[in-house]
Amino acid sequence: MNKGTLKYIAKELGLSASTVSRVVNGKYEGNEKTKQRVLDALEKHSYIPNEVARSLQKSSTETIAVVLPDISETFFGTIVKEIENEVSDSGYMLILADTHEKAEKERKYLDILYKRRVDALVLATIDSSGDAVSKFIANDIPVVFIDNIPKLDGISAITIDNKKAGQIAVDYLLSCGHRQIATIIGSTSETTGADRLAGYCSALSDNNIEKNDSLIKFGDYKLDSGYKAMCELLDNRNKAPFTAVFVTSEQMTYGALRAIRDRSLNVPDDISVIGFDIHNLKDDRRQMITTIRQPEDVIGKNVGELLLKYLSENDTAKEETRIFLEPFLQKGDTVKKL
Amino acid sequence: MNKGTLKYIAKELGLSASTVSRVVNGKYEGNEKTKQRVLDALEKHSYIPNEVARSLQKSSTETIAVVLPDISETFFGTIVKEIENEVSDSGYMLILADTHEKAEKERKYLDILYKRRVDALVLATIDSSGDAVSKFIANDIPVVFIDNIPKLDGISAITIDNKKAGQIAVDYLLSCGHRQIATIIGSTSETTGADRLAGYCSALSDNNIEKNDSLIKFGDYKLDSGYKAMCELLDNRNKAPFTAVFVTSEQMTYGALRAIRDRSLNVPDDISVIGFDIHNLKDDRRQMITTIRQPEDVIGKNVGELLLKYLSENDTAKEETRIFLEPFLQKGDTVKKL
DNA sequence: ATTATAATAGCAAACGTTTGCAAAAGGTGG
DNA sequence: CCACCTTTTGCAAACGTTTGCTATTATAAT
Numbered sequence: 001m002n003k004g005t006l007k008y009i010a011k012e013l014g015l016s017a018s019t020v021s022r023v024v025n026g027k028y029e030g031n032e033k034t035k036q037r038v039l040d041a042l043e044k045h046s047y048i049p050n051e052v053a054r055s056l057q058k059s060s061t062e063t064i065a066v067v068l069p070d071i072s073e074t075f076f077g078t079i080v081k082e083i084e085n086e087v088s089d090s091g092y093m094l095i096l097a098d099t100h101e102k103a104e105k106e107r108k109y110l111d112i113l114y115k116r117r118v119d120a121l122v123l124a125t126i127d128s129s130g131d132a133v134s135k136f137i138a139n140d141i142p143v144v145f146i147d148n149i150p151k152l153d154g155i156s157a158i159t160i161d162n163k164k165a166g167q168i169a170v171d172y173l174l175s176c177g178h179r180q181i182a183t184i185i186g187s188t189s190e191t192t193g194a195d196r197l198a199g200y201c202s203a204l205s206d207n208n209i210e211k212n213d214s215l216i217k218f219g220d221y222k223l224d225s226g227y228k229a230m231c232e233l234l235d236n237r238n239k240a241p242f243t244a245v246f247v248t249s250e251q252m253t254y255g256a257l258r259a260i261r262d263r264s265l266n267v268p269d270d271i272s273v274i275g276f277d278i279h280n281l282k283d284d285r286r287q288m289i290t291t292i293r294q295p296e297d298v299i300g301k302n303v304g305e306l307l308l309k310y311l312s313e314n315d316t317a318k319e320e321t322r323i324f325l326e327p328f329l330q331k332g333d334t335v336k337k338l
Numbered sequence: 339m340n341k342g343t344l345k346y347i348a349k350e351l352g353l354s355a356s357t358v359s360r361v362v363n364g365k366y367e368g369n370e371k372t373k374q375r376v377l378d379a380l381e382k383h384s385y386i387p388n389e390v391a392r393s394l395q396k397s398s399t400e401t402i403a404v405v406l407p408d409i410s411e412t413f414f415g416t417i418v419k420e421i422e423n424e425v426s427d428s429g430y431m432l433i434l435a436d437t438h439e440k441a442e443k444e445r446k447y448l449d450i451l452y453k454r455r456v457d458a459l460v461l462a463t464i465d466s467s468g469d470a471v472s473k474f475i476a477n478d479i480p481v482v483f484i485d486n487i488p489k490l491d492g493i494s495a496i497t498i499d500n501k502k503a504g505q506i507a508v509d510y511l512l513s514c515g516h517r518q519i520a521t522i523i524g525s526t527s528e529t530t531g532a533d534r535l536a537g538y539c540s541a542l543s544d545n546n547i548e549k550n551d552s553l554i555k556f557g558d559y560k561l562d563s564g565y566k567a568m569c570e571l572l573d574n575r576n577k578a579p580f581t582a583v584f585v586t587s588e589q590m591t592y593g594a595l596r597a598i599r600d601r602s603l604n605v606p607d608d609i610s611v612i613g614f615d616i617h618n619l620k621d622d623r624r625q626m627i628t629t630i631r632q633p634e635d636v637i638g639k640n641v642g643e644l645l646l647k648y649l650s651e652n653d654t655a656k657e658e659t660r661i662f663l664e665p666f667l668q669k670g671d672t673v674k675k676l
Numbered sequence: 677a678t679t680a681t682a683a684t685a686g687c688a689a690a691c692g693t694t695t696g697c698a699a700a701a702g703g704t705g706g
Numbered sequence: 707c708c709a710c711c712t713t714t715t716g717c718a719a720a721c722g723t724t725t726g727c728t729a730t731t732a733t734a735a736t
Contacts, residue, residue, distance in 0.1 A: 353685075353686085354685065354686045354687075355686090356685075356686060356687080356688095357684090357685060357686075360685095367683085367684080368683075368684045368685065369683080369684065369685090372684085372685085391691090393691090394690095394691045394692065394693090395690075395691050396691085397691070
């Protein structure tokens, strides 16, 4: 028999594994002396329970899966940190999967994570169908979406109000005197992109400005697509003039800024730019990019709290929860007052 | 008996669990027809193996623990991403622990991770004693250190050459004509801080410049300590004048810059600054902080490769491996040529 | 037809726990 | 001294797999 196991220690003491187990878990109700004996033996062997065996028996791994498109982004890093901070006291740990923004990888990971019997799932999906999570939902494993929300009923999600994000951005540009406002949108097949575009449109129409479709370009959230979209906008500038552009992802913002610079144009004198999710460096000393921000820390905290709530209700069906947090404007130096 | 298990499906087929298990794992050598029958049944029930049970039986969880002081830092985020990228094809997943730069939390997490029987450990420790990892090492669980290296024999580590980092920084400042160079060091009780300081000192002495202890300040890697250290340097500036400062962590660099700005001094005209681990924004358009950088992606990739190597040598003792990668200088606009 | 051999499938132990139930031991009162 | 009640401990099944060995059956060789 293997050393270091409950059984082994039990045998050495001439006791049963049951007794030792109960002592280990503080459920022992017997004689004080034997309790002490067991405790001493545990100490002597520096006994460490095998959580794998425990998980099998209890059918609960105390593990929460977090599936994200890119952990190296500060946005997701902060969310992960806050979730971890929230759930760690209850003994849960995080298992991490980075999908590299690939739907295929996402599906593969979700399959593996299901096999691994994680207790809950946090998912920043890029697969709007939501197919791959059905197994989780069918088996009452709590799922919380962040960022994109798939078109499914009865799911929980914590994100910002992306429509409002678009409105705030455009309203600010309007308040600075801009009237011809372009935008670069990520894929509209997911909610984040679609909603941000909706916000852009509604802010314009609320101010009786007609939407101009040639001022709306689409990308894929990545840097190159932002660059390309910006080039198209600039190439078409005499037909469809604009003084400001609202870019809806961090990487696309960098791409757009680079495109502008490559044409030797100046920000904000020639073109004003408002970005998204830009984490300006914290020395607040140098030129900063004006940006829409999401409260990542609050998102993470809320996700953690919701998970703990779900995980403590062991039996009942989880009630759908949707929280939409407020995006906010962080003013910088890339928008010019006209 | 529970539905969806091997046993259940086996019973339904009138076969034994062994047979079904072997089919599932591609180890079946029997009759083609029964193989098909089993396959069909698996398909029909959409059988999903329970990895927890598997782990218990195989005493291997296919899980690698990554313990870090702060996952929201791009530096660590990138390392994690690269490790994950490297090991995921082999079926390993990452379990993440954020120690919030607290030795106590680190110890607690290491205990838990040991219980959870992770197959390997990546550790950016802040506890130079290395006590908490002894269990892992004693049980032949591969451990790879990044960032700090504790004072232990026979351990593997992948970091940069921190002494060289200090030298590069100081050499660059010297080449720009600076002769009075201050530095702000993180704790010297860990290797990163101590080595960077050693590099600073050796670069000075190599150039026959006498070290001035009042130009060496210590912090704890965090922003406030950088601010405070910089204030002390500035307050003492007529007694111990300097034209440049080398700050050895990202957060302390921001703190130092802020302190300089709060005194209405200009960077780089009044004081030149060279930072550490600064991730300048990628639009390469605006003023950037001159900084020493580490090749996080290479570090992560190397860690992943080493782990896979260790994990494939199931029996033999793991040979100690130490890789010191090259830090590099990223020139920005915060160092003035005198 | 008999025996040797190969092909096929199952038994049962093992991995390390937890826990409902039952048994043994000890104690109390009549 | 017996019946009964507590207290203390153990049995054994369960969680869902994997795998060495063995048993059965089919096939081939003599």
